[in-house]
Amino acid sequence: MRPENTSRVKLIVPSVIVLLLSQVFIAGLSVNSLHKIYLDFLTSSYAVAAKDMARKIELAIRFGKPLEKLLGIDTLFQDSKEKYPDLLNIRMLKPDGQVIYELRPSGPEQGAASVIPSDFPKKNDEKGEKTVEVLRRQEIYHLLVPVQKAGEGWVGTLDLSFGRQLLQARIGVIVGWSLKVLTVTAVMGTLLLLLCLVKFVPFKPDTALPRKRILVLVSAILIAAQILYAGIITNRFRNDYVDVTRNKVMTLAQMIRESVEGLLGKGIKIDRLVKIEFMFEEIIRNTKEVDRISIIDMDGNELYRVAPGQEAASVNPPEVPDASSDAYELLLPLRGQAMPTASVGAAQEGVQGHLRVHISRQVVAGAVRSILLDSLTVVLISFLFSLELVIFLLIFLKRQEPQPVEEQASLTYMLARPVAFLYL
DSSP states (O other): OOHHHHHHHHHHHHHHHHHHHHHHHHHHHHHHTHHHHHHHHHHHHHHHHHHHHHHHHHHHHTTTOOGGGOSSHHHHHHHHHHHOTTOOEEEEEOTTSOEEEESSOOOGGGOOSOOOOTTGGGOSOTTOOOOOEEEEETTEEEEEEEEEETTTEEEEEEEEEEEHHHHHHHHHHHHHHHHHHHHHHHHHHHHHHHHHHHHHSOOOTTOOOOHHHHHHHHHHHHHHHHHHHHHHHHHHHHHHHHHHHHHHHHHHHHHHHHHHHHHHTTTOOGGGOTTHHHHHHHHHHHOTTEEEEEEEETTSOEEEEEOTTSOSSOSSOOOOOSSOOOTTEEEEEEEOSOOOOSOHHHHHHTEEEEEEEEEOHHHHHHHHHHHHHHHHHHHHHHHHHHHHHHHHHHHHHHHTSOOOHHHHHHHHHHTHHHHHHHHO
């Protein structure tokens, strides 16, 4: 093989290896953060159902009915199980962990009945928001929501359980997708690296390689490949979060609609829903993703509205569209007994108004910023590791040149830098 070809191979092969190692490193960091992100995604919809059940149970025991003698709780559990078939079990526990109600008998695979942490009753914040606790016991996740009674405080805990394999299956899907992204970005980076090394690095016999130029080229391509990969992954995380949040709020909105339509079905007029605002206030207090709930009649009049720091009703309410055009807004028709309205179609369908639920832009923006900061941290750590790899590459190239014995020993010690970085 000609000398220049030998030099070219000695440069290109380790450079490509450095690129691939850097891509694998950033992929490993990204995948490592998947568990918490997708656990939050998975439990968000379950938390909505759990809080809604807790609210209904608290309403039942508010008037003195003992928690141990609730009627209809089995039906409540069964309805939630039908909506979320992936749930393994739904239980009501006393503060000491004793099971009061359960959808099905607890098997040994669900762990001990006492899954409640000792500090659980202290975790409700000063605003009264229900704190959802997610615990893992062996292969089972338990989502815990407190049930409280006025004057007595914490009297019970709802326990919704699901299997770890459900989370692993969802993570497996995103890992498979991220591997495809990794392959594409690695191939693109490799082709660009080969092109730049061949075009911009001269290979001449008896001439030292331009290490500064190699440093700039390899570092720039490594950073570009990592930013591309991190950007694609971050965009996927962001879109998934927005979709999950919208689905969570949609589930909540459907539960509100069922409650309101239950009243309308009894003949109560839509403008006579006494104290409906209290239910809305409790929902907003316990659901940070929602910042406004309102009910609008068929003439576009805003009958009820609950939103922190806003008036109870709008002076000039907007007209009700056929469907919400705002991605942060959900609009659902409210049906009850047919009432005379200006709209013949609405009267025939029994539509008396619309429920409008607005998603908090601030909460979504804050979560997206958190995802971006996490991704930026991953890129920074990966960049430092890549820099160590590039230093390793330059040391390797220098070792290929004739060196005095003393300098060879110095270079040998410098080769330990990337290994030390991985250890740290």
